[in-house]
Amino acid sequence: MSSKQNTEINNEYDELLSRLMDGDLDEFSTNRLLKRLDQQPSLRATWHRYHLNREVLLGTSASAPGLSIADRVREELIHTGARPLRRQYWFKVLRPFAVAASVACLGVAVGLQVQQDTNSQSATIASSAVPTVRSMPVMPLDSAGLQAIPASFGQTQVMRSPAPVPIEGLYQELARQRLELYSQQHATEGALHTPVTLMTGTLARAEAESGKR
Amino acid sequence: MRAGSVLIGVAFANLVWADVGCNAEDEEALQVLRSVMPSGHAPSFAARAVVQTAVGSQQIMITRGMPDPDGNYSVQIPDHSSDCDNLSHRLLLEPVDSCGVARWYKFRVERQPLGNDAATVITALPKDVYRHGFQLVVDEKNAIVLRSTTFSGSSALENVELRALSLGPETEVNREGFRSAETSSEATQQTAKESTYAWSLGWVPAGFEEASSSDTAVAEVQTYTDGLSTFSMFIEHPKGDIRVGEGVVNRGATLAYTRGLQTKDGAALVSVIGEIPINTARMLVESIEWSVRAE
Numbered sequence: 001m002s003s004k005q006n007t008e009i010n011n012e013y014d015e016l017l018s019r020l021m022d023g024d025l026d027e028f029s030t031n032r033l034l035k036r037l038d039q040q041p042s043l044r045a046t047w048h049r050y051h052l053n054r055e056v057l058l059g060t061s062a063s064a065p066g067l068s069i070a071d072r073v074r075e076e077l078i079h080t081g082a083r084p085l086r087r088q089y090w091f092k093v094l095r096p097f098a099v100a101a102s103v104a105c106l107g108v109a110v111g112l113q114v115q116q117d118t119n120s121q122s123a124t125i126a127s128s129a130v131p132t133v134r135s136m137p138v139m140p141l142d143s144a145g146l147q148a149i150p151a152s153f154g155q156t157q158v159m160r161s162p163a164p165v166p167i168e169g170l171y172q173e174l175a176r177q178r179l180e181l182y183s184q185q186h187a188t189e190g191a192l193h194t195p196v197t198l199m200t201g202t203l204a205r206a207e208a209e210s211g212k213r
Numbered sequence: 214m215r216a217g218s219v220l221i222g223v224a225f226a227n228l229v230w231a232d233v234g235c236n237a238e239d240e241e242a243l244q245v246l247r248s249v250m251p252s253g254h255a256p257s258f259a260a261r262a263v264v265q266t267a268v269g270s271q272q273i274m275i276t277r278g279m280p281d282p283d284g285n286y287s288v289q290i291p292d293h294s295s296d297c298d299n300l301s302h303r304l305l306l307e308p309v310d311s312c313g314v315a316r317w318y319k320f321r322v323e324r325q326p327l328g329n330d331a332a333t334v335i336t337a338l339p340k341d342v343y344r345h346g347f348q349l350v351v352d353e354k355n356a357i358v359l360r361s362t363t364f365s366g367s368s369a370l371e372n373v374e375l376r377a378l379s380l381g382p383e384t385e386v387n388r389e390g391f392r393s394a395e396t397s398s399e400a401t402q403q404t405a406k407e408s409t410y411a412w413s414l415g416w417v418p419a420g421f422e423e424a425s426s427s428d429t430a431v432a433e434v435q436t437y438t439d440g441l442s443t444f445s446m447f448i449e450h451p452k453g454d455i456r457v458g459e460g461v462v463n464r465g466a467t468l469a470y471t472r473g474l475q476t477k478d479g480a481a482l483v484s485v486i487g488e489i490p491i492n493t494a495r496m497l498v499e500s501i502e503w504s505v506r507a508e
Contacts, residue, residue, distance in 0.1 A: 167456050167458040168458065168460065170456075170458070170460070171458040171459055171460030171471060171472075171473065172460040172461075172462065173460070174460050174471045174473075174482070175460035175461055175462045175469045175470065175471040175484070176460075176462045176469070178447065178469050178471050178484040178486065179462055179464060179467070179469035179486065182432070182434075182445065182447050182469075182484060182486050183464070183467055183469070183486055185429075185434065185445070186436065186443070186444075186445040186467075186486040186487065187467075189424065189425055189436045189443070189445060190424075190436065190438065190443035190445070190487075190488075191290060192424075193424050193436075193438045193440075193443060194438055194440060194441050194442065194443055195246065195249045195250065195349060195358050195361070195441075196347050196349070196361055196363070196441045196442055196443075196488065197438075197442070197443040197488060198290060198358070199262075199349075199358055199361035199373040200361065200363055200371055200373060200465065200466045200467060200488055201467075202262050202264055202273055202275055202288060202373055203264045203266075203271065203273065203373075203464065203465060203467075204464070204467060205288045206271075206273040206275075206288045209286075209288055
């Protein structure tokens with residue numbers, strides 16, 4: 001490994017260390033850093049220096065000097081809120097999915113009721129890349145847009161959902177899904193009766209067949 | 214008052230136009246269309262279909278009555294068996310009153326050279342606002358549509374062209390496609406979801422007739438054709454209430470119009486798929502009549 005690469009790696013770990021000090025490091029990177037701390041003395045020195053600096057700034061004294069660096073990091077994680085950090089991390093990661101899920105919930109309001117069967121229609125639905133809504137409750141959100149969602153550690157947290165998707169957008173999506181679902185049947189039926197649909201249905205039949213395959 | 218008179222005049226002119234009998238060009242067009250209608254005697258072939266829509270073009274291998282010569286995957290064109298009742302034969306060709314589909318479309322016929330033979334170009338201009346126009350380029354010798362263009366006004370919606378056409382042996386086409394089309398409806402019929410209310414269309418554009426009806430696991434389906442264009446109605450009965458609304462998307466010439474309705478029987482989600490203008494689809498959904506289903 002070249003010295004340049006070494007320098008880049010060290011810089012990367014310095015950055016991770018700095019983020020750990022700021023409480024802004026995810027769990028995966030923390031574990032990676034812990035492994036590295038046990039292996040790299042210079043990194044331990046940096047970690048120690050960061051702590052000294054912080055203690056000077058905050059006017060506190062160093063504690064538990066006998067602990068290994070890795071142990072101190074772990075202790076740090078425990079005392080400075082490892083679980084909140086993890087929750088914050090997972091919240092960041094999952095937030096986009098929560099938004100998507102909320103939109104999907106809205107989609108459910110006007111969604112398709114598909115019976116649990118194994119016929120070819122269902123197979124088409126299952127094989128479609130389009131997420132297909134399978135039940136039909138009505139308007140899952142209350143007027144304030146509040147929705148109770150299960151949070152970590154068995155608690156319940158109330159989140160404000162994103163603004164409701166306009167109904168026009170949902171129906172556009174429904175129309176798109178119906179085109180995916182039904183155009184092959186239409187094309188096959190129409191091709192039996194007219195030369196025009198025989199030709200225009202080519203694309204629908206091709207897409208449906210490729211979906212099955 | 215004056216505008217009203219103009220409208221009445223236009224409507225009357227349309228009626229007169231629609232009732233005018235076949236002219237020579239119409240008869241020629243119908244004759245060519247007769248040769249390319251799906252039937253058990255259609256020639257088998259394999260070709261590369263180039264499909265052009267507003268979003269780009271795609272190439273698809275299609276075959277009728279034969280496998281792809283190179284062993285590649287291909288889309289099979291479904292076909293009628295030779296003895297099956299082909300509604301389009303009647304709609305297009307049988308001169309029950311005047312001349313079939315020529316009542317709804319004005320035909321233009323031209324000839325174009327095609328190698329050593331000639332291709333016939335048939336342009337079908339709609340006589341009302343409820344359907345699109347079509348242009349078909351037909352290889353008369355082999356009775357194959359080489360190109361179809363669907364247009365609305367002066368805009369082409371979709372162009373499908375067969376290239377690298379290779380003809381198969383002159384045998385009756387494989388009937389499996391037809392049979393599977395039939396049996397698939399029968400199979401799904403058993404899983405149909407019964408609703409308290411039956412439905413029917415109170416209005417369809419003149420010339421359209423019901424070609425088939427079936428029930429799938431999720432929807433009741435009826436397909437209509439005027440002999441050239443086709444639309445299918447899919448009606449689902451979801452549980453609970455529904456926020457009424459509508460959505461529309463196109464893929465080339467094929468329209469998908471979905472509308473959520475509250476009916477006497479509860480919520481209904483109606484989808485119209487077909488080669489028809491959006492306003493026709495809207496009017497079809499508006500015309501749905503619900504009645505208590507007979508026991």
